[in-house]
Amino acid sequence: MTLDLVFYTNPMSRGQIARWMLEEVGEIYETILLDYGTSMKAADYRAINPMGKVPAIVHEGRVVTECAAICAYLADAFPAAGLAPPVDQRHDYYRWLFFAAGPVEAAVTNKALGFVVPEGRERTAGYGSFDDTIDALESAVAGDGWICGDQFTAADVYVGSQIDWGLMFKSIPTRPAFEAYAARLRARPAYQRQKEIDGALIAEMQKQG
Known part of the structure; x- marks a missing residue:
């Protein structure tokens, strides 16, 4: 069963930033690992991120790419974690x-x-x-x-x-x-x-x- 929060990454990438943020949030998420030059450039992933790069998250069907945007989005999406100021x-x-x-x-x-x-x-x-x-x-x-x-x-x-x-x-x-x-x-x-x-x-x- 696919979770409501899906994380696309490669461990040797800026995906480490997004994973750290996900761990700070503390919600359950699914990890999908992608390879450079193959699955990262495949049509199904380019439909998520046309750049063919990681990381990306899909939360309840909403796609967010770019590490800074992912961090800011997750802070707002899960306010109980207290990761954004008032x-x-x-x-x-x-x-x-x-x-x-x-x-x-x-x-x-x-x-x-x-x-x-x-x-x-x-x-x-x-x-x-x-x-x-x-x-x-x-x-x-x-x-x-x-x-x-x-x-x-x-x-x-x-x-x-x-x-x-x-x-x-x-x-x-x-x-x-x-x-x-x-x-x-x-x-x-x-x-x-x-x-x-x-x-x-x-x-x-x-x-x-």
Whole structure:
């Protein structure tokens, strides 16, 4: 029987972000694993995500793709989990969620690919420069709390994933604020469950060759 919440992923992908969010939500969900270049590009999955990429979720027939959108959607769809601030207190929530999905993603990806914004063309790039983007990101996670103060939210799942991965893969510079924030994230039970689940799936895939 298909569940009301279906998760399409590959454990070696950004699907890890969506799984972490699903684990934070705490609802039962069905996982469908897809392979790069085969089932991920098949017509039936492209009907769900025309990009042929993961992750995607289907909740009660509604399709959501893109990690930031999945995180925000799940927070709203399952309010009992407490993963979104009250509507009138969502300024930092929206600000940094979209900042990570836009400027941070673009700046980090471009740098990893060796693309440098030509001098004087910073306004054209949108994010300005890599250093400016990282400085702004640091300001979002400085201190001892979360992005929205004392409340852990979906913004921490998405922004935190960017920082956590960036530190591991050296695509984001090591700074005390980033290290401290990542340590708080890694202590969360849902984060640890996600790593255990996807780690086991990766190990099984590697064993199968």
